[in-house]
Amino acid sequence: MITRKFRVGVIGCGGIAQVIHIPGWLNLPEVEIVGVADISEATARKAAAAAGTANVFTDYRDLLKLDLDAVDICTPNRVHTPAALAALNAGKHVLCEKPLAVTTAEVRQMGELADRKKLKLMTAQHQRFTQSGVAAKSWVDAGHLGEAYHARVRAMRRAWLPPQPGFIDAKLSGGGPCMDIGVHALDLCLWLMGFPKPVRVSGTSRTVFAKGKVMPNLWGEWDRKRFSVEDFAAGFVHFDNGATLVLEAAWMSHQQENEELLAQLFGTKGGLKWPSAEFATVTNGTFAQGTLTHPVAVPHPHWNEIAAFTDCVRNGKPSPVPWTETIKVIGILEAVYQSQRKGREVTVRG
């Protein structure tokens, strides 16, 4: 029986760390938050007070000198790779917010280092831990979908553009809605498809509204000069098994819904929509449809994700979101950007 507490350090103490991750760690009695780091000392101090630790750092390399089992990385996207590499080199397991990295080369570098060091690396894809995600996965694993031959992935907003520099400045984020919200629906969809290997992508990524004044933002004003990512992207993906996928992601668009997050799968036996969990099939020549139910309520998917990471480290289980899956997600998003730059279909890296 493990009696020692699981010792965690948090790197990046902004919105997601304070609102979601720190409460999620505190929810686990076997966990102790041993220290926190943020380049803003005030932000780090506020998070430390909530986390119940006196160890506050403005450089995460100082946090890594502590006796920690794991770190939880909640910085802007571009800091994920250097922070994760430093943590893995210091012998710590790593839970890292999405996107794990913004290029496949970085994902591979992190993943191979984790493997060499026999450390866990998990991408925080909390949608896999939602009630609809768990129900959809069980239905697919029971064989009701058959072979997935096509999918639609949408992460489209009317006017929810995150104004923080960490999202809109390409130097910090590495991408716009593709990397911010497209990554959620795409990961979920590929997980349900059984992670076929993406091979070719034709894509577009553009800034349609975010440099102008036409579209009001439900999250307030943003720095238009600093805005250097796409606000809309789309892609058409071919997999090595012949399956195809259409991807659309936007922070701003003329649509009625404030947000549509969708993965729709078309299989040889049935079809499924997530997160509505609606299915359609044919039974003995008769059309059948309905909504999946799941017996276990999932009150807080982020907390379940944190618990699953802790369990995998403490009990030697595989990472619930391994880098070998994440590299396929990032490979598609990277290829969308590359296709836009080259003006043609491109091969997916990985």
Ligand SMILES: NC(=O)c1ccc[n+]([C@@H]2O[C@H](COP(=O)([O-])OP(=O)(O)OC[C@H]3O[C@@H](n4cnc5c(N)ncnc54)[C@H](O)[C@@H]3O)[C@@H](O)[C@H]2O)c1
């Ligand atoms: N899973 C989800 O639903 C979800 C939701 C929101 C954000 N996120 C992800 O979480 C990450 C952070 O997003 P956020 O909304 O908390 O952003 P945020 O801007 O509120 O917080 C980021 C924090 O990181 C700090 N930081 C920046 N550089 C740093 C460095 N070198 N070392 C230490 N700290 C540093 C900033 O000072 C800031 O406090 C992003 O990768 C984002 O994609 C995930």
